[in-house]
Amino acid sequence: MRLTQLTGDMLKVLLPYCIFAGLTVTTAHGAGHDVMPTGPRIIVENPGQNLSYLTDEQKEIAADMTAFVERMRRKIEDGVGAPYTETQEFPLEYGNYLVEVARGDAIAKAGLYTGHSTLGNPPRIRDTYWNSYLQVDVHPTSPYVGLSHITMTLQFITDGRTVVGGNVHMARSAMRQEDIDYLRVKVDEVFEKHGVDVAPYRKARCKGFRLERDLTVCSGVSFYIPPLMEANRQNYELVRDTWEAFLDATIVLANKRAEEPFTSKEKEKQDRMRWWWLQDRLFSDDFTTSVVPFELFFMATLPPEVKF
Helix, strand or coil: CEECCCCHHHHHHHHHHHHHCCCCCCCHHHHCCCCCCCCCCCCCCCCCECCCCCCHHHHHHHHHHHHHHHHHHHHHHHHHCCCEEEEEEEEECCEEEEEEEECCCCEEEEEEEEEEECCCECCCECCEEEEEEEEEEEEECCCCCCCEEEEEEEEEECCCCEEEEEEEEECCCCCCHHHHHHHHHHHHHHHHHHCCCCHHHHHHHCCCHHHHCCCCCCCCEECCCCCCCCCCHHHHHHHHHHHHHHHHHHHHHHHHHCCCCCCHHHHHHHHHHHHHHHHHHHHHCHHHHHCCCHHHHHHHHCCCCEEC
């Protein structure tokens, strides 16, 4: 069976069978999203996009993030070598989001997920003056390159706190060690440029059930380590530049391996990776299981096909 699209109604039917088939349910704490302490809620006019409460530096960072999202949108399209052909807006009770999907040759699918929250949904989504979210899942055609999951969030919260965070990582598939090392070097170069020790951020990414299931090759990092990073200029640029460097490296590897012959053994590793990623989306990530609608996350993140 090849699974190319899931809807909420289909999931109601599929989930019991998935559980019966022995899929392992992992708690949300394994997903790498830290919860900020809950404080008194402060809701302002035009929440999530209100710049009037921000300092001059924060306004500059917000403007840069807005420009960065659009620049990455074009870069992904160029990297795939094809325009976005599937687009869907998700106007939710607590936010407005957009998913765009492009499909090409070296990159079978790239799902871009952008937007902002408009209303807090504690404890995972805070009430903010201004915020932005950027995520792409890149699924190369070749089994020699794993899927890339690259995220970034920027939040100026109404209680005065600020946060910039994200994750960059690649699942293993049938990757060669030299390509894993290439990704690691590209991330390390960004941290060296910014004068930051990469070790604690890589350690946060390189552990847990995703490591056990080969859903990370320990080349990326997680910025969700306590205490969560303040959204100042230095931290913002570190996360931003890491995001772009990992995307660039993914596109390079996807094109490098696109025409390389592979055997059924390598394809089986890719199929297994994609199966584990479906399970991860169904059960393990707290945002897909309790915050964001399945339809949104699945359109943005699922592989082009999953075999059962």
